[in-house]
Amino acid sequence: MIVKAGSGKIRYFFKWFPVVTWGIFIFIACCKESSGLPKFSFLDFKHSDKFIHFVLFFILAALLYRGFYLSLNRKGKNVLIFLICLTYGGLIEVYQSMFTTTRHGELADIVADVAGSLFAILILNSIYFKIKNKKIR
Numbered sequence: 001m002i003v004k005a006g007s008g009k010i011r012y013f014f015k016w017f018p019v020v021t022w023g024i025f026i027f028i029a030c031c032k033e034s035s036g037l038p039k040f041s042f043l044d045f046k047h048s049d050k051f052i053h054f055v056l057f058f059i060l061a062a063l064l065y066r067g068f069y070l071s072l073n074r075k076g077k078n079v080l081i082f083l084i085c086l087t088y089g090g091l092i093e094v095y096q097s098m099f100t101t102t103r104h105g106e107l108a109d110i111v112a113d114v115a116g117s118l119f120a121i122l123i124l125n126s127i128y129f130k131i132k133n134k135k136i137r
Contacts (some may be wrong), residue, residue, distance in 0.1 A: 016067055017046045019063045026057075030053075030103070031092065031096060031099075033065065033102045037055065050111075051112070053109050053112035053113050054113070056116065057084075057089060057113040058120045059079050060085060061085050061116065061120035064085070065121065068081065081121055082114075085113060085114065086110070086113070092105075093105035093106060093107075
């Protein structure tokens, strides 16, 4: 079977492939033994792990927003993105506490995950409304 360049299957793949790939990256990064993670001097500050969680889930929420763009209404999209990020972050923390020896599940990590995802939703919604309002004028 030949898939045409503009087909729905190709668009679907390019819409969701980044989300799935980033989700796998987050899981690997969050569940890898801490001694095996690279060290960066610019991330050597107190609570840098919370900052990393914030950034990881900011990007995940932005990719989800891109994936859901125009396929759901705004309110439904925002709630769904929030719930996906909250659930995924929570499941990763449960996994860390149960199945890793050098990682521990922390509520503060979930808070950072949620904060990153909410910040992405707020920024992307404000950009969306600015673009939408310019098109109306």
